[in-house]
Amino acid sequence: MKKPLIASLVLVLALSACGTMRESRLNPRNWFGGQSTETLVPATGWGGTVDRRALVPAVTELEVLRTPEGAVVHATGMTATQGWWDAELRAINDERPVNGALIYEFVLASPMSATRVAGTDASRTVTAGVKISNRRLEGVQRIVVRGAQNQREIRR
Numbered sequence: 001m002k003k004p005l006i007a008s009l010v011l012v013l014a015l016s017a018c019g020t021m022r023e024s025r026l027n028p029r030n031w032f033g034g035q036s037t038e039t040l041v042p043a044t045g046w047g048g049t050v051d052r053r054a055l056v057p058a059v060t061e062l063e064v065l066r067t068p069e070g071a072v073v074h075a076t077g078m079t080a081t082q083g084w085w086d087a088e089l090r091a092i093n094d095e096r097p098v099n100g101a102l103i104y105e106f107v108l109a110s111p112m113s114a115t116r117v118a119g120t121d122a123s124r125t126v127t128a129g130v131k132i133s134n135r136r137l138e139g140v141q142r143i144v145v146r147g148a149q150n151q152r153e154i155r156r
Contacts, residue, residue: 051090053086053088053107053108053109053110054109054148055146056077056078056087056107056108056126057077057078057079057080058077058078058147059077059147059150059152060077060125061074061075061076062075062076064143064154069131069134070135070136071132071137072130073104073143073145075089075128075129077108077126077128077147078124078126079108079124080118080124081111081119082123083113084111087107087127087128089105089106089145090107091104091130095132100139100140100141101142101153102136102142102143102144104143104146105145106145106146141155141156
């Protein structure tokens with residue numbers, strides 16, 4: 001009767017010690033280090049929203065208007081059909097000059113519904129503009145606006 005009682009008492013004491021064995025180096029599960037989680041997120045983040053606007057098919061006009069604070073770049077483009085909207089001159093390279101050139105892409109959103117009618121040239125003309133400060137214009141020799149089929153540039 002003494003042997004089973006002593007064995008069960010030793011078993012109960014051993015099981016109660018398992019709670020502290022969890023962090024012990026004697027536990028084989030701790031021999032190769034703990035689990036760690038690594039994320040694959042870039043340090044700068046995922047960049048938020050994706051701009052799904054298309055390049056204007058053709059850039060037809062480009063002009064730069066000087067202002068006391070800098071300049072306004074005004075571009076005109078021609079689309080194949082009517083209904084294109086949300087036009088913008090999107091800066092490339094965070095609006096920093098590349099080989100002395102500020103480069104913009106002329107982007108716009110497609111029509112909300114399908115349009116079969118090409119319409120007149122005036123109804124398919126789209127314009128966009130962007131203001132550039134004097135500080136951004138330092139070191140710039142030319143301004144380039146890109147479309148899908150062509151690009152236009154103005155030199156200083």
